[in-house]
Amino acid sequence: xxxxxxxxxxxxxxxxxxxxxxxxxxxxxxxxxxxxxxxxxxxxxxxxxxxxxxxxxxxxxxxxxxxxxxxxxxxxxxxxxxxxxxxxxxxxxxxxxxxxxxxxxxxxxxxxxxxxxxxxxx
Numbered sequence: 001x002x003x004x005x006x007x008x009x010x011x012x013x014x015x016x017x018x019x020x021x022x023x024x025x026x027x028x029x030x031x032x033x034x035x036x037x038x039x040x041x042x043x044x045x046x047x048x049x050x051x052x053x054x055x056x057x058x059x060x061x062x063x064x065x066x067x068x069x070x071x072x073x074x075x076x077x078x079x080x081x082x083x084x085x086x087x088x089x090x091x092x093x094x095x096x097x098x099x100x101x102x103x104x105x106x107x108x109x110x111x112x113x114x115x116x117x118x119x120x121x122x
Contacts, residue, residue, distance in 0.1 A: 002063055003063070003066055006064070006067040006071060007066050007067070007071040009071060010068060010070065010072040011071040011072070013072055013075065014072040014073060014074065014075025014076030014077075015075040015076070018075070018076045018078060021035060022035055032097055033081075033085045033089075033101065036078050036082055036085055037104065037105055039077060039078050040077050040078060040079075040105055041108055041112055042076070043073050043076050043077035044077075044110075044112040044113055045112050046068070046076075047068075047069055048113040048115075048116030048117060049116055049120070050068045050069055051069070051117075052117055052120045053120075082105060086098050086101055086102050089101065
């Protein structure tokens with residue numbers, strides 16, 4: 001039951017934070033979905049840091065790990081929105097922007113994880 005509560009509370013906080021970031025006004029003439037991109041990169045940074053900290057501190061509370069990794073990061077990041085925005089960009093004729101978004105999201109996301117591990121493992 002504590003597993004479920006840990007994930008649920010983290011998911012609630014992550015989803016609310018994602019919603020609040022979605023309210024930040026940006027240049028509405030941008031075609032590139034910058035807020036979703038930023039949310040996913042931030043989520044990658046957070047999950048990378050949590051993973052490194054957990055690897056260094058094997059006594060870390062398993063409920064805290066569930067709260068942070070599955071709940072907070074899972075509720076915060078936006079793969080379904082990312083997929084929908086990518087498809088919509090393609091349907092609307094913005095194929096190159098869609099490809100840039102998809103490749104950028106994957107490469108930056110994975111790159112951030114490696115960077116976090118590299119800079120924190122010293």
